[in-house]
Amino acid sequence: MEIIEGIILKQMNYKESSKIIHVYSPKGLVSVLVHGSNKLKSPYLNLVRVFSHVKLNVSGKELKTLRDGEVLNYNSEIALDVVKYTYSLHLMEVINYFSHHEHDHEKLYYFILKIVEEIKNNQKFEVYIMMAELKLLYLLGVQPMLKHCVFCDSQEGLTFSVKDGGMLCSNHRQTSSYRSTTMHLLITLYYFDLSHPIEIHSELEDIVALRKLIDEYYEYHLNYQSRSRKLLRDLIGY
Numbered sequence: 001m002e003i004i005e006g007i008i009l010k011q012m013n014y015k016e017s018s019k020i021i022h023v024y025s026p027k028g029l030v031s032v033l034v035h036g037s038n039k040l041k042s043p044y045l046n047l048v049r050v051f052s053h054v055k056l057n058v059s060g061k062e063l064k065t066l067r068d069g070e071v072l073n074y075n076s077e078i079a080l081d082v083v084k085y086t087y088s089l090h091l092m093e094v095i096n097y098f099s100h101h102e103h104d105h106e107k108l109y110y111f112i113l114k115i116v117e118e119i120k121n122n123q124k125f126e127v128y129i130m131m132a133e134l135k136l137l138y139l140l141g142v143q144p145m146l147k148h149c150v151f152c153d154s155q156e157g158l159t160f161s162v163k164d165g166g167m168l169c170s171n172h173r174q175t176s177s178y179r180s181t182t183m184h185l186l187i188t189l190y191y192f193d194l195s196h197p198i199e200i201h202s203e204l205e206d207i208v209a210l211r212k213l214i215d216e217y218y219e220y221h222l223n224y225q226s227r228s229r230k231l232l233r234d235l236i237g238y
């Protein structure tokens, strides 16, 4: 027997009445088979929901099997708003996908628990999701260079270039397609300390621009885009 605490990133049907859940824990991703969880009288009907923060008693080696478990927090507020829900699914999909990379899972796990709280409690939840995606770039070792120009030490007129992986100074860039307020939001989120929060000023135009920047960065440097992000694009138009 083994006890696992984690957050559910994904659930898949398995055979007729069972499910396999992907649980993100301080040690990384764990797959757990939950027998009979699709049956209406199953005590684990709600335990397998995405976003649930759970504590599980499992056995087995590769694929673990659930013996007993409890939900510490359903985080069900996320599902009340379809945009918030789809946007949050996007984040879970990103974490799930990159959970196979070697990185600091413990750090990311505790960070994501805090991010989930911010998503639940904030109207401008998008900024917290983008914050998590930006910080994940650092854990994956493909973090953008933001302090000075990618090609020199200059901090003059810095603007972002996805292909160059960071900021370009006024000497090294061609034209800038980003507003300075978007650059400010990018830097604020990348360096944000959730234990010492400051107010985040963001206009929709900057949120949209930064959303596209992060999408392009993940596509260009990691060759990745999520399915939920495509759904979201249809839902919100950017």
Ligand SMILES: [Zn+2]
Binding pocket: 149, 150, 151, 152, 153, 154, 168, 169, 170, 171, 172
């Ligand atoms: Zn330069």
